[in-house]
Amino acid sequence: MSVARWSRATQVTVASIAFVALAYAVLAWHRRWMSDDGMIVLRTVRNILEGNGPTFNVFERAEANTSTLWTYILVLFAGITRLRLEYLAVFLGLLFSVLAVVLGMDATRRLLRARGSTGMIVPAGALIVIGVFPFWDYATSGLETGLCFAWVALCWWMLVASPRLRLAAFVFGLGPLVRPDLGIGSIVFFATLWALHRPSWKKTLQLAAIGMALPVGYEIFRAGYYGSLVPLPALAKSATESAWARGIKYLGDFNHPYLVWIPLATVLALFAYALRKRIVVKRELVLIAAPIVTAALDAVYVLRVGGDFMHARMFLVPTFAVLLPAFVLPVRRFTVPAITVLAGWAVVTAIRVGDGEDHTTAGHPIEDERVGYANWTRRKHPIRGEVFVRADRPASTLAATALKTGERVIVSQLGWKVPMNPALATPIVYVAGRLGTGGVVVPLDTMVADTLGLAHPLGARITPTLPGYTGHEKVIPWAWIFADFGDPAHDDDKFENTPGYLIRSARHAMQCGELAELMDSVRAPMTPSRFWSNLTGAVRRTRLVIPNDPIEAEQKFCGSGSLPLVTASSVFPFDGWSKYGVVDGIKESKVGALGHTSKPKPGPGTEWLELRFAADRTVSKVVLYPATDGEGFPLDFTIQTWDGKRWIDQVTQKDYTPQKSGPHEFAFAPTTTDRIRVVGTKLRFVRGEYVFQLAEIEVP
Numbered sequence: 001m002s003v004a005r006w007s008r009a010t011q012v013t014v015a016s017i018a019f020v021a022l023a024y025a026v027l028a029w030h031r032r033w034m035s036d037d038g039m040i041v042l043r044t045v046r047n048i049l050e051g052n053g054p055t056f057n058v059f060e061r062a063e064a065n066t067s068t069l070w071t072y073i074l075v076l077f078a079g080i081t082r083l084r085l086e087y088l089a090v091f092l093g094l095l096f097s098v099l100a101v102v103l104g105m106d107a108t109r110r111l112l113r114a115r116g117s118t119g120m121i122v123p124a125g126a127l128i129v130i131g132v133f134p135f136w137d138y139a140t141s142g143l144e145t146g147l148c149f150a151w152v153a154l155c156w157w158m159l160v161a162s163p164r165l166r167l168a169a170f171v172f173g174l175g176p177l178v179r180p181d182l183g184i185g186s187i188v189f190f191a192t193l194w195a196l197h198r199p200s201w202k203k204t205l206q207l208a209a210i211g212m213a214l215p216v217g218y219e220i221f222r223a224g225y226y227g228s229l230v231p232l233p234a235l236a237k238s239a240t241e242s243a244w245a246r247g248i249k250y251l252g253d254f255n256h257p258y259l260v261w262i263p264l265a266t267v268l269a270l271f272a273y274a275l276r277k278r279i280v281v282k283r284e285l286v287l288i289a290a291p292i293v294t295a296a297l298d299a300v301y302v303l304r305v306g307g308d309f310m311h312a313r314m315f316l317v318p319t320f321a322v323l324l325p326a327f328v329l330p331v332r333r334f335t336v337p338a339i340t341v342l343a344g345w346a347v348v349t350a351i352r353v354g355d356g357e358d359h360t361t362a363g364h365p366i367e368d369e370r371v372g373y374a375n376w377t378r379r380k381h382p383i384r385g386e387v388f389v390r391a392d393r394p395a396s397t398l399a400a401t402a403l404k405t406g407e408r409v410i411v412s413q414l415g416w417k418v419p420m421n422p423a424l425a426t427p428i429v430y431v432a433g434r435l436g437t438g439g440v441v442v443p444l445d446t447m448v449a450d451t452l453g454l455a456h457p458l459g460a461r462i463t464p465t466l467p468g469y470t471g472h473e474k475v476i477p478w479a480w481i482f483a484d485f486g487d488p489a490h491d492d493d494k495f496e497n498t499p500g501y502l503i504r505s506a507r508h509a510m511q512c513g514e515l516a517e518l519m520d521s522v523r524a525p526m527t528p529s530r531f532w533s534n535l536t537g538a539v540r541r542t543r544l545v546i547p548n549d550p551i552e553a554e555q556k557f558c559g560s561g562s563l564p565l566v567t568a569s570s571v572f573p574f575d576g577w578s579k580y581g582v583v584d585g586i587k588e589s590k591v592g593a594l595g596h597t598s599k600p601k602p603g604p605g606t607e608w609l610e611l612r613f614a615a616d617r618t619v620s621k622v623v624l625y626p627a628t629d630g631e632g633f634p635l636d637f638t639i640q641t642w643d644g645k646r647w648i649d650q651v652t653q654k655d656y657t658p659q660k661s662g663p664h665e666f667a668f669a670p671t672t673t674d675r676i677r678v679v680g681t682k683l684r685f686v687r688g689e690y691v692f693q694l695a696e697i698e699v700p
Helices: 008-030 036-050 068-080 085-114 126-130 145-161 165-174 182-196 199-224 232-236 244-258 261-276 283-303 313-322 336-353 368-379 386-392 396-407 435-441 478-484 488-493 498-508 514-525 529-534 538-543 550-558 577-581
Strands: 121-123 328-330 409-412 417-418 429-434 447-449 563-566 607-625 636-642 649-654 664-682 684-687 689-691 696-698
Touching: 008 085, 008 121, 008 126, 036 068, 036 085, 036 386, 036 435, 068 085, 068 145, 068 417, 085 121, 085 126, 085 145, 085 328, 121 126, 126 261, 126 328, 126 336, 145 165, 145 182, 145 283, 145 313, 165 182, 182 199, 182 283, 199 529, 244 283, 244 313, 244 336, 261 313, 261 336, 261 429, 283 313, 368 386, 386 435, 386 514, 396 409, 396 435, 409 478, 417 488, 429 435, 429 478, 435 447, 447 478, 478 498, 478 550, 488 498, 498 550, 514 529, 514 538, 514 550, 529 538, 550 563, 563 577, 577 607, 577 696, 649 664
Parallel strands: 409 429, 429 447
Antiparallel strands: 121 328, 409 417, 563 607, 607 664, 607 696, 636 649, 636 664, 684 689
16 A cells, blocks of 8 residues: 655645744743733633623723633633643743744645645745744733734635635634724625625625624623723723824834844735736735735724834734735745745844844833843743732732731832722722732732723723823823722822822712713623613713813813812922912912922923813902912913903013012903913023912912
8 A cells, every 4th residue: 555755845845834833932932921911811811710700800890901802712721721820821822823823824835736836835924923023922921912813824724725604704703802903804804705705695694794793792792791892901092093103113113123124025026026927816816915905904003003012012913914925935936035035034133133132212112021021020931920929019018918917008019008998898909000910919809900091991081191102191190099999088198299189079070970970880780771871871981081180070070170170381290399289279389289380491481371160250350379489480471361262361460570478469350251371471580490380379
């Protein structure tokens, strides 16, 4: 009996594909780690396994994970294997990543064989995973990146292999559950499937129903359970906003260390040559276009939202997808130069920048997460939760002590603790910026208060407090944290220099209108009526914008407030200065309550300070109180009122000499307005810089 033997070409093809897959697995394992964001996913998985539901905290329904499918895959395998979650996430991420490379190469190999290529086929575009080390890093990390690679590769493989249409439609429909932005790929792959097979309209509708069933079903669950149409990270990161300039910088940071343009340009040149020589036929063009168009649209989306703070991560999937049609190439005269360039680039780049050092562009708010967490934890492979807990000291020690002694406090990752609201049904509150680490530090029955909005329904919806800091623009002000979790008896203790009136305004705002309804949607017990209310109000809550300023939020949601809203041309909110210092009732500068000061500037330009009331009022006098013995009281200034369309000058002073303290009254004809503005047109020179300072503004 004769045994069929592989030809030499087949042996080389299989061996080279296996070599690249093995090399990638070794490199990824060499850089294995767990990210803080990966720990966020694991806390949700732990809550599901413990029967607490798919949420980060047991006290509120918050979807802190971007990838729904990754979360439930971890739940499934954790329930079956009972392996430690950190290692399970690392192993599965690595498995999906390597499987994606194998599927991608095999799909392209199948396409080439179907076209009649009988010679050797070797890896080409697939070598990106060897040259770009973030492909190594995010093969593990606990995040869904490996699953994203695997889904895109599987879609490509199913298009090439011509599988059953129903199965393909189901797989293509999983895109939004892998990552919401991959819904773009779902549409492209489904359209390609239709173009290749041209099913009847009845069959088309059937395929569409199969593909949409699970995503639509989950979307209904999401809206009813969480009260929102998207996960909280999408809201916290303003996923519908445009920040093209930041996105271009993010692209530059990605390209800089690896010169990614080299493999992209090489493959593009090869593709252009194939088109010119008519090597690729029309049907193949439709097929090849699917991953390329998916990659292009996803890359445009990443550019539009401003990229991310994690170096390279958001461009890995588009780069992977765009090169899929050239993952392997036949060894022919016209392909040898391209294969040589790609192999040389991969080896040189891997040696040059695969050293484990930080290769991000200096000066950008972009971080090499793996390097950062390896340095912070002092572990080459930070994976286990205990490693993160130790690195989080002294805060983690404070939390452990409070839990042991029964002390009911708010503990911050900054290393301090303050009294907690005694009415809260949680042992302590752990305030965390590194949310995943916070979720490991304390048990599941303990509240972890997220300062970045990824698991905070209110914080995810506030207006940005750090504009331009991609991914972390919405750092929630302390007033909201203390209002939500702090002991009201200690509002005036000035924790983190937060005045009590801001805390009280924040607490009042949370009890009014749409903001109160938002809190009920995530904290009220889940009942059929609550689910229906959440479902029907999901669109409104998804669009809800909460001013980060508690005074403004109080006016917006309650219709009135104890203080006017204060805005300024510039603010220096440090060392006891605050724009709300001019309405705090303290009429002279004191330690910790100096009043308002503008940012120091080198020239005597204009600065202004505005008070906006919740409703119109009749005004005939404004009283100004100087700060710091009148040093920063403006030389020239104008007091203005708003008539609904423009500012009206009511008082103008030139070369004004103030008293060191006490009231400075400025009267004018009675007028009805909801806004008062003091404009300093010529500032005083104070200790080498020009500033505009006031201790208090009264509008009788």
